[in-house]
Amino acid sequence: MTSPMFERIALVGIGLIGSSLARVIRREGLARHIAIATRSKSTLKRAEELGLGDSYTTEAKEAVRDADLVIVSVPVGSSGEVAAEIAPALKKGAILTDVGSTKASVIAQMQPHVPDGVHFIPGHPLAGTEKSGPDAGFADLFDNRWCIFTPLPGTDPEALEKLSEFWRRCGSNIDTMDPQHHDMTLAIVSHLPHIIAYNIVGTADDLESVTKTEVIKYSASGFRDFTRLAASDPTMWRDVCLHNKDAILEMLARFSEDLASLQRAIRWGDGEKLFDLFTRTRAIRRSIIEAGQDIDVPDFGRQVVEHPGAKP
Numbered sequence: 510m511t512s513p514m515f516e517r518i519a520l521v522g523i524g525l526i527g528s529s530l531a532r533v534i535r536r537e538g539l540a541r542h543i544a545i546a547t548r549s550k551s552t553l554k555r556a557e558e559l560g561l562g563d564s565y566t567t568e569a570k571e572a573v574r575d576a577d578l579v580i581v582s583v584p585v586g587s588s589g590e591v592a593a594e595i596a597p598a599l600k601k602g603a604i605l606t607d608v609g610s611t612k613a614s615v616i617a618q619m620q621p622h623v624p625d626g627v628h629f630i631p632g633h634p635l636a637g638t639e640k641s642g643p644d645a646g647f648a649d650l651f652d653n654r655w656c657i658f659t660p661l662p663g664t665d666p667e668a669l670e671k672l673s674e675f676w677r678r679c680g681s682n683i684d685t686m687d688p689q690h691h692d693m694t695l696a697i698v699s700h701l702p703h704i705i706a707y708n709i710v711g712t713a714d715d716l717e718s719v720t721k722t723e724v725i726k727y728s729a730s731g732f733r734d735f736t737r738l739a740a741s742d743p744t745m746w747r748d749v750c751l752h753n754k755d756a757i758l759e760m761l762a763r764f765s766e767d768l769a770s771l772q773r774a775i776r777w778g779d780g781e782k783l784f785d786l787f788t789r790t791r792a793i794r795r796s797i798i799e800a801g802q803d804i805d806v807p808d809f810g811r812q813v814v815e816h817p818g819a820k821p
């Protein structure tokens with residue numbers, strides 16, 4: 510067996526993402542020791558029952574002591590308090606990273622606490638589901654998905670390469686970009702779809718009770734797709750909305766304008782406009798399929814669609 514990439518990896522937060530990491534780290538032999546920390550005793554107990562790590566603690570600073578790689582996988586609004594808690598215990602030369610869905614805010618919260626000699630490299634695996642908690646994770650989650658880094662100026666290239674290699678061995682493809690670009694891009698491809706889903710399901714929920722029963726009974730697959738996204742973790746998505754506020758508001762403004770224009774086309778019977786838009790959007794779907802990126806996460810179980818040759 511090849512020697513592990515890291516002697517000790519500390520996972521702070523052991524929900525969907527942390528537990529998926531624990532599973533793939535174990536499967537690929539990427540660490541000699543997996544130290545798990547989470548705030549809630551019941552979550553920690555469950556992680557232990559599942560055998561996700563080698564040591565378990567509710568004290569994040571205990572887990573990160575002597576760790577060569579520390580991965581923070583908590584809701585983005587908790588990044589700052591976690592960084593403050595672990596900072597004094599971080600080893601010189603350690604790599605500190607995160608998996609948060611927003612980047613500028615996470616950097617602003619964490620960076621002030623990072624001691625000299627620790628390599629802080631913010632990251633975001635574009636892989637997930639609507640589920641949360643340690644039972645929801647699975648080792649294949651990151652397979653053929655992007656992991657984006659938003660390195661800070663002056664980042665040690667060796668540390669960046671080591672972290673990139675770690676994520677490649679977890680199955681991911683790597684990209685780097687600046688945090689503002691990340692937040693704007695993710696606002697449209699990830700954050701808005703979730704907000705729209707929460708909104709449409711909320712609208713259905715506000716309907717009169719007879720209609721609401723029918724919404725559930727006759728829910729067509731389009732509506733059901735929205736309910737999957739709208740079942741995503743409320744804490745996580747509250748934090749995403751609050752911590753990527755500017756980019757989300759910018760995208761929502763554009764979205765609302767376009768929706769108003771669509772509404773107008775329907776009102777005035779402008780079939781040509783509707784047909785042109787629907788033709789344009791259909792082409793986007795085709796491009797996604799051609800790029801091998803249509804990894805569907807249908808409700809009621811996962812079905813990963815394989816695309817031969819999809820890796821770049």
Ligand SMILES: NC(=O)C1=CN([C@@H]2O[C@H](COP(=O)(O)OP(=O)(O)OC[C@H]3O[C@@H](n4cnc5c(N)ncnc54)[C@H](O)[C@@H]3O)[C@@H](O)[C@H]2O)C=CC1
Pocket residue numbers: 521522523524525526527546547548549552569582583584585587590591608609610611633634635636637638639640641642643742745749
């Ligand atoms: N769920 C998804 O599909 C994806 C989530 N992300 C990001 O990953 C991060 C984690 O998300 P999930 O694993 O889905 O959430 P989750 O809700 O499944 O797990 C969160 C974990 O953090 C722990 N936690 C919360 N506050 C803490 C604190 N102050 N100290 C220590 N532990 C704390 C919880 O006990 C739990 O173990 C979030 O920042 C999210 O934006 C990134 C990609 C995909």
Ligand SMILES: O=C(O)C(=O)Cc1ccc(O)cc1
Pocket residue numbers: 609610634635636637638639699806
């Ligand atoms: O469940 C889905 O469809 C997702 O889009 C999962 C997801 C949620 C948040 C992220 O930052 C990245 C991926």
